[in-house]
Amino acid sequence: MSSEGFARIPALLARGPFDGIRVHVETSLRRGLPGMQITGMNRAAARETVERLRSAIHHCGWRLPVASLTINVAPADVPKNGAYFDLSLMACIVQALGLAPPIAVENAPLFLGEVSLSGEVLPIAGLQSILLTARKLRFRRVVVPACQTGFVYSELGLSVAGVQHVQEIAHSLRFAPASAEGQIQGYREPGRLSHLQLEPGVRRALALAAAGWHSLLLVGPPGTGKTTAGRELPGLMPVPDAEECLEIITLSGLEIPPATESSSAKLTVTRPLRSPHHSVTRAALIGGGHELRAGEVTRAHHGVLLLDELAEFRREALQALREPVETGSVDLSRGAAHNRLPARFLLVATANPCPCGYFRSSMRQCTCPPQSRQNYLSRLLGPLRDRIELEVRVETNVANHGPLATEDLLVRVDAAVRVQRERYRDERFRFNGEVPFQRLETLVPLEDPDTREVWHALASRPELTRRGLASARRLSRTLADLDASPVIRANHIVEAARFRCLDEYVQDDF
Secondary structure, three states: HHHHHHHHEEEEEEOOOOEEEEEEEEEOOOOOOOOOEEEOOOOOHHHHHHHHHHHHHHHHOOOOOOEEEEEEEEOOOOOOOOOOHHHHHHHHHHHHOOOOOOOHHHHEEOOOOEEOOEEEEOOOOOOOHHHHHHHHOOOEEEEEHHHHHHHHHHOOEEEEEOOHHHHHHHHHOEEEOOOOOOOOOEOOOOOHHHEEEEEEEHHHHHHHHHHOOEEEEEOOOOOOHHHHHHHHHHHOOOOOOOOHHHHHHHHHHOOOOOOOOOOOOOOOOOOEEOOOOOOOOOHHHEEEOOEEEHHHEEEEEOOOEOOOHHHHHHHHHHOOHHHHHHHHHEEEEEEEEEEEEOOOOOEEEEOOOOOOOOOOOOOOOOOOOOHHHHHHHHHOOHHHHHOOEEEEOOOOOHHOOOOHHHHHHHHHHHHHHHHHHOOOOOOOOOHHHOOOOOHEEEOOOOOOOHHHHHHHHHOOOOOOOOOHHHHHHHHHHHHHHOOOOOOOHHHHHHHHOOOOHHHHHHHHHH
């Protein structure tokens, strides 16, 4: 919207990955002492921005009238800063000065870019995250630095115009519509899984975790393939779809191959794997710091977070995982700043059964004193245990087991995933492992009388908490999906209850 001496265009305030709000930039030209001022922004950022814009206007050959020029970024009560606002501010000034044809607010594009002293439009950091937010806020057209047009992936559905200099926004911009052909392709690499020699119970657990998004704990002596199995789990998980690919790209900072190398080049995206060292701090794991940076849980979004040697991690770091494991996000606060970062990851952990690693092992005699074993196990039995749905003992003699039949597992996992996506097509979640406790009765019903009888017997076990029972219910549904069963059978309940191997160690030592 613009009239003589006044203009208004929409803008976007980014508040973290995939989060932001619509704001408006307003420019008013009126009689008064000559000068330019910006309101509604951080004071220091406003001073710096004024100097950049004044210099850019001078180098464009535009003359500011002898009047007071006020630029406001509304609403004023929301803290704002960031050089990516520069191009929006300049576009609004150009409108108010009558140097460009007026644009209706509802049809105005989103201008993103930093303006240099000479008027060049410079690239901005975090563009992909801002573009995802722009799509959610129903922007349809964006103006970005010309060198960053490759980041506006066709999957976003945004029309894009690239500019190299601010003089270009005074003329009619040419918007390229989103291409019908996708630029991103999900991919998984299951090849290395076929070399693993694992017993049937572990194979079943890997398929369950991959198909139903169930957190997994692998317990066993050193050298039995626990860590390798955890690292290769992304190769069993479903291929990420277009939306997941966009979010993975945004959080990892990947770039699309230049068109000059191959006009048909696509960016292949796999599910991320993050494996922090056990000395990781709470802030490095979940995020934080002076600028509220993302942690490992956010970098593992839509992928696997592998905690190797779980008992060695700091207690405060493990306790901090409880929120993101349940909600799929993490809330970070520091002073007046607050960010909600995505953290929808599949938790996979490994652990030895005792400090020496050979408790209840046929390979070697355990040398740990009973008290030492108890102290070690108590670290595995903390609050995080109820958030881990699969506990699997990895046996020592893996040489007697054949290679992992990867193709068969992939077929069954993919079939189970398709069933779940159809089942939860109207929900905000996609997998059995994400069904909220309050929805279990309706979404994971027990229709068979024999199944209900077995379930009631399981529910009477004193060692199972409410979360433990919910985990068993979700596991039962995934077991049924892997077996192509439309309903949960009694044997699925029984099998789900067996995935609690820590109980065996506790009974022997406590």
